[in-house]
Amino acid sequence: MFWQKDIETISRRALEELQLIRLKQTVRQAYKNIPFYKESFSKLHIAPKDITSLKDIQKLPFTTREDLREHYPFGMLAVPKEQVIRLHTSSGTTGKPKAIFFSKKDVDRAAELIARCLIMTGIKKDDVLQNMMTYGLFTGALVMHYGAEKVGVLVIPAGPGNTKRQIALMQDFRTTTLHVTPSYALYLASVIHNEGLDPKKDLFLRRAYMGSEPYSEETRIKIETSLGIDVYNSYGLSEMNGPGVAFECMEKNGMHLWEDNFIMELIDPDTGEKVPAGEKGELVLTTLYREAMPILRYRTRDIVTIIPGKCRCGRTHRRISRIIGRSDDMIIIRGVNIFPQQIERVLMGIKAVAQNYQIVLEAYDQMTVRVEISRNLFDGKVDHLVNLQNEITEKLRSEILVKPKVELLEPGALPVSEGKATRVIDKRTL
Numbered sequence: 126m127f128w129q130k131d132i133e134t135i136s137r138r139a140l141e142e143l144q145l146i147r148l149k150q151t152v153r154q155a156y157k158n159i160p161f162y163k164e165s166f167s168k169l170h171i172a173p174k175d176i177t178s179l180k181d182i183q184k185l186p187f188t189t190r191e192d193l194r195e196h197y198p199f200g201m202l203a204v205p206k207e208q209v210i211r212l213h214t215s216s217g218t219t220g221k222p223k224a225i226f227f228s229k230k231d232v233d234r235a236a237e238l239i240a241r242c243l244i245m246t247g248i249k250k251d252d253v254l255q256n257m258m259t260y261g262l263f264t265g266a267l268v269m270h271y272g273a274e275k276v277g278v279l280v281i282p283a284g285p286g287n288t289k290r291q292i293a294l295m296q297d298f299r300t301t302t303l304h305v306t307p308s309y310a311l312y313l314a315s316v317i318h319n320e321g322l323d324p325k326k327d328l329f330l331r332r333a334y335m336g337s338e339p340y341s342e343e344t345r346i347k348i349e350t351s352l353g354i355d356v357y358n359s360y361g362l363s364e365m366n367g368p369g370v371a372f373e374c375m376e377k378n379g380m381h382l383w384e385d386n387f388i389m390e391l392i393d394p395d396t397g398e399k400v401p402a403g404e405k406g407e408l409v410l411t412t413l414y415r416e417a418m419p420i421l422r423y424r425t426r427d428i429v430t431i432i433p434g435k436c437r438c439g440r441t442h443r444r445i446s447r448i449i450g451r452s453d454d455m456i457i458i459r460g461v462n463i464f465p466q467q468i469e470r471v472l473m474g475i476k477a478v479a480q481n482y483q484i485v486l487e488a489y490d491q492m493t494v495r496v497e498i499s500r501n502l503f504d505g506k507v508d509h510l511v512n513l514q515n516e517i518t519e520k521l522r523s524e525i526l527v528k529p530k531v532e533l534l535e536p537g538a539l540p541v542s543e544g545k546a547t548r549v550i551d552k553r554t555l
């Protein structure tokens with residue numbers, strides 16, 4: 126089950142030769158057409174001719190999201206405006222938008238990458254994909270949409286929210302595949318069960334593509350078991366087309382990153398140096414096959430590791446782990462570094478925990494984890510609640526080495542998220 130078998134299973138040597146050819150082209154194109162790169166090259170006293178091997182990528186300047194913002198709207202565009210056919214902006218989760226441009230070829234190439242991803246999970250033309258990502262300026266929905274159409278799948282452009290209508294669409298059109306954020310998937314699963322539906326009998330779901338925000342293996346398992354499906358992790362970012370950068374195959378053990386389209390490096394976020402093999406680091410990506418907007422060494426801020434060894438599926442493109450955190454969302458409490466995902470992992474591993482939680486940080490480094498639990502625990506027996514509260518507190522303490530306050534809430538008490546969830550509320554900085 127391959128979309129482009131030759132390129133997906135290309136030998137490492139041939140892949141590296143192709144990368145070098147494309148890297149040289151990309152560097153020339155960026156230098157010639159984007160004044161920002163020309164200036165950064167001259168500050169570093171380098172020129173495109175200095176790139177003669179893949180290792181030389183380390184000579185190139187990094188690009189940060191601040192660079193993209195500073196050159197908003199057209200400063201990073203490498204082709205005349207009449208060649209641009211689509212504009213996206215980043216979701217702005219972390220601030221002002223960045224403009225991302227696609228030429229006709231770029232739209233098509235992004236769709237090809239999605240087609241590879243979908244076929245890799247066993248999708249067929251008679252599958253029905255319900256796309257619950259937000260349509261609009263975000264890349265998430267449209268890029269997936271075009272890729273799925275390329276495969277020939279029926280796409281339902283549902284967008285997020287309106288959960289009862291989502292369920293009706295799933296029943297009426299026999300949806301087999303969801304494209305959804307983890308926070309919405311958890312909510313959706315709870316509504317399906319509350320409606321008295323048995324997903325395995327009353328629905329036709331087989332798989333979900335889940336991404337756009339961090340989640341843990343425990344969350345994956347929770348959704349897989351409650352809906353009776355396979356969940357495949359999907360990674361991407363607007364600056365690199367959106368979805369389709371890295372995706373899981375049926376082995377579900379790390380995401381193949383399409384290395385003919387992107388060069389990946391893992392660096393220490395503080396020093397910018399390459400991390401030793403096997404260690405975690407910030408993912409840095411260089412586009413290799415983009416026309417309108419080549420980007421060199423983009424600092425994603427996403428922390429990953431590279432999964433060693435060959436994948437049983439036969440694809441030779443290396444796999445990245447799930448996103449362990451961001452180099453900038455780390456919480457520091459009483460001097461201890463904590464990733465919100467560690468907390469999520471603990472919570473989702475506890476059966477009585479429902480779908481929603483929130484981490485509140487207050488003055489004097491007080492941390493409160495507010496968590497929704499199953500309704501049937503509010504049965505008037507206080508000792509059940511106390512035991513659960515103690516269990517959660519203790520498990521969190523042993524994972525994050527800080528003892529948080531734990532607040533148990535009824536389902537529905539926290540704001541429902543239909544897009545990216547806001548998990549951490551830091552009142553210390555207000």
Ligand code: AMP
Pocket residue numbers: 215216217218264265335336337338339340358359360361362363364367425427447448451
């Ligand atoms: P955006 O540019 O708005 O699409 O956001 C991209 C960011 O979303 C990435 O840099 C990641 O931090 C996050 N993201 C996307 N996909 C995943 C995923 N599968 N797991 C964890 N985080 C993700």
Ligand code: ZN
Pocket residue numbers: 374375376381436437438439440
């Ligand atoms: Zn694989």
